[in-house]
Amino acid sequence: MTTAKDDSPARRRGRRPAGDDTKAALLEAARGVFAETGYDGATVRAIAARAGVDAAMVNHWFGGKEGLFATAVLNVPFNLDEVLESVTVDGPDRLGENIVRTFLTRWDGAGGEAFVALIRSITTKPEALGTLKNLLISKVLTAVMSTTGSDRTELRSALCASQIVGMGMARYVAQIEPLASADIETLVAAIAPTMQRYLTGDIDG
């Protein structure tokens, strides 16, 4: 485990944990397979086979084909399970706060350019849009909503998505000051109440 079989820098480096090797191999294989066959044509089995790992590793590391596409092709700096954990850990009353903080922390860490590329993808590639909708909205927000006991969960999820995406557009794409360089807690204070109302409050005006 501590000895590299291959020293070429793009593949496997000496001191990586085995999981990182598996993830890196899956990401590289996924980029190739998605590029060659498109999203619908690509299978988890084909990607795993090219990576030389068991197909179960795709679910283990990426939660499935959608998550692998989001990470490998769209460079989304989120892992579904990690996001759900960090958002829901403090209970339903702090969901709004945790969603805003988690989103900004991850995308700030990834660099704004990654979000710009993502938006460019979803306006030009239908499969990118469909995947993101399924992954971030249907799956993440549905799971978040299930912790609230709220009514009208689909509309509430969509409202949350609208403010989250808009915050990303303003901060990373349009770079509207002072929002673009505001510290994260300033934006949490301003935007979390919006998210919390959409999740658990009155949305009938």
Place this chain on the structure above:
Amino acid sequence: MTTAKDDSPARRRGRRPAGDDTKAALLEAARGVFAETGYDGATVRAIAARAGVDAAMVNHWFGGKEGLFATAVLNVPFNLDEVLESVTVDGPDRLGENIVRTFLTRWDGAGGEAFVALIRSITTKPEALGTLKNLLISKVLTAVMSTTGSDRTELRSALCASQIVGMGMARYVAQIEPLASADIETLVAAIAPTMQRYLTGDIDG
């Protein structure tokens, strides 16, 4: 005024009011000049000369070069003066409601594809992004904010922009249901309180 000088359908049609002729000529000239010289190289004088109208007509109909670019190239279905009027007419306490309703009415009327094209433009053309920021955010929202007496006007404007753009992304680009096909008043009820808080309420959490 009721007799056309030229029957070619792309230019001047018979029964148009004179103002529509002037606007149409300016839009056509603007598309040509912006395409040939880029946004920075284009002058109001050159566009007006090509359209065969007085340069003052650009300010009269489009509020200047930015407004002409937004209408001619980006197909923004807003006229600055009209938007300001319809948003501010009911006073500061109904700004949130009027902004949401005006935005949705205009873009629904223009067809969602126009908004998708706009977002594609701002992620690929820096001059489109800069123009939109100046026109919609600095000018419209600054004028709106000046009616409120609120503090921290720039952050408030940016927060409003984030929710408005996100609403457009969710409805027209990502088409997240049920937000995408919700009637306008459902969204006004849900989103106007957000806008109103960003404009005149507590944004410190």
